[in-house]
Amino acid sequence: MQDITASTGRTVAIGVLSKRTGVKIETIRYYERIGIMPNPPRTEGGQRIYGETHMKRLTFVRRSRELGFSLDDVRALLSLADGGEFTCGEVKEMTVAHIGDIRRKIADLRRMERVLKEMASKCDGGDVPDCPILETLSS
Amino acid sequence: MQDITASTGRTVAIGVLSKRTGVKIETIRYYERIGIMPNPPRTEGGQRIYGETHMKRLTFVRRSRELGFSLDDVRALLSLADGGEFTCGEVKEMTVAHIGDIRRKIADLRRMERVLKEMASKCDGGDVPDCPILETLSS
DNA sequence: GTGGACCCTGTAGTAACTACAGGTTCAAGG
DNA sequence: CCTTGAACCTGTAGTTACTACAGGGTCCAC
Numbered sequence: 001m002q003d004i005t006a007s008t009g010r011t012v013a014i015g016v017l018s019k020r021t022g023v024k025i026e027t028i029r030y031y032e033r034i035g036i037m038p039n040p041p042r043t044e045g046g047q048r049i050y051g052e053t054h055m056k057r058l059t060f061v062r063r064s065r066e067l068g069f070s071l072d073d074v075r076a077l078l079s080l081a082d083g084g085e086f087t088c089g090e091v092k093e094m095t096v097a098h099i100g101d102i103r104r105k106i107a108d109l110r111r112m113e114r115v116l117k118e119m120a121s122k123c124d125g126g127d128v129p130d131c132p133i134l135e136t137l138s139s
Numbered sequence: 140m141q142d143i144t145a146s147t148g149r150t151v152a153i154g155v156l157s158k159r160t161g162v163k164i165e166t167i168r169y170y171e172r173i174g175i176m177p178n179p180p181r182t183e184g185g186q187r188i189y190g191e192t193h194m195k196r197l198t199f200v201r202r203s204r205e206l207g208f209s210l211d212d213v214r215a216l217l218s219l220a221d222g223g224e225f226t227c228g229e230v231k232e233m234t235v236a237h238i239g240d241i242r243r244k245i246a247d248l249r250r251m252e253r254v255l256k257e258m259a260s261k262c263d264g265g266d267v268p269d270c271p272i273l274e275t276l277s278s
Numbered sequence: 279g280t281g282g283a284c285c286c287t288g289t290a291g292t293a294a295c296t297a298c299a300g301g302t303t304c305a306a307g308g
Numbered sequence: 309c310c311t312t313g314a315a316c317c318t319g320t321a322g323t324t325a326c327t328a329c330a331g332g333g334t335c336c337a338c
Contacts, residue, residue, distance in 0.1 A: 013304095015315060025316085026296060034294095045303045047316055056277060063276045068251045071294065081273050091272045092264040099255050106248045112207045113241045116234055125231040133230045134220050137202045138195060152335095154284065164285085165327060173325095184334045186285055210325065 010051065017050045021058045028058065036061060036075060068102060069094075149190060156189045160197045167197065175200060175214060207241060208233075 018025045031037040037057060040048045057078070064074045073094060080091055122132040157164045170176040176196060179187045196217070203213045212233060219230055261271040 088270040089264040092262045123231045125228040131227040
């Protein structure tokens with residue numbers, strides 16, 4: 001109950017939405033431009049007004065992005081969630097494919113790390129003009 | 140003679156350089172534009188001519204990129220190597236910093252993988268309209 | 279001398295934001 | 309009611325490291 005404004009505020013401006021979700025203002029507007037967030041209603045003066053549904057959707061987007069889904073993936077996940085007609089299987093398929101991507105990335109990075117570590121270990125870091133790291137990179 | 144130039148020739152056209160180094164033609168021209176590769180001499184007709192030094196430099200760039208160095212890093216490494224005045228310590232410092240970056244990336248990806256795996260395991264992938272993955276993403 | 283492989287420049291597109299510039303609106307204090 | 313300053317607006321351009329054309333020109337083997 002400490003966040004009365006957070007749980008009961010009916011409508012908020014973009015700055016508040018930004019702070020609550022941890023998504024920057026520019027990014028929110030960007031999401032709107034590319035169709036990931038809907039066009040919100042506006043005040044008479046033209047400023048955006050957000051409600052609970054916007055909060056939920058933006059949180060979904062942020063969580064998905066944090067887990068490494070691309071915006072195209074997020075779009076797909078959202079339309080599955082929106083549709084009501086989605087099958088759990090499709091969602092799982094995307095997730096499993098994404099896990100595969102991530103594992104490939106990890107494998108790539110570990111390969112890099114291994115080579116770099118080896119290179120660095122050959123180099124004592126002295127003031128000499130003959131560097132085993134540069135030599136390795138040249139070969 | 141053309142085939143000989145392909146394997147041991149003194150000067151080559153961009154296509155040959157590309158094939159020997161595994162760097163695409165467009166990328167080579169891009170490297171030139173941003174100053175990572177020098178402006179090569181040209182034929183009368185204006186086509187680029189490359190020699191051994193270009194080959195070496197481009198190989199260096201490719202190896203560095205494969206190890207995940209940014210182009211800015213590559214630029215720095217090249218200028219250290221070019222200078223002759225470099226110290227081994229500077230090179231090692233960059234390498235160690237880069238290893239740190241890579242480890243952070245691996246840690247991030249592993250965190251993602253763990254959460255995704257957990258999400259996926261809660262989902263039997265059936266045809267039901269109630270997906271634990273989407274639920275997790277919303278929270 | 280010609281055909282086709284190769285090369286040229288310049289521009290625009292990609293992902294996912296981020297950073298302004300230059301202007302408008304809102305709400306609170308006086 | 310009026311002012312002020314924070315917050316908001318649109319639109320554009322920059323970031324990384326390429327990649328993909330379009331619409332031409334060059335090279336050289338036959």
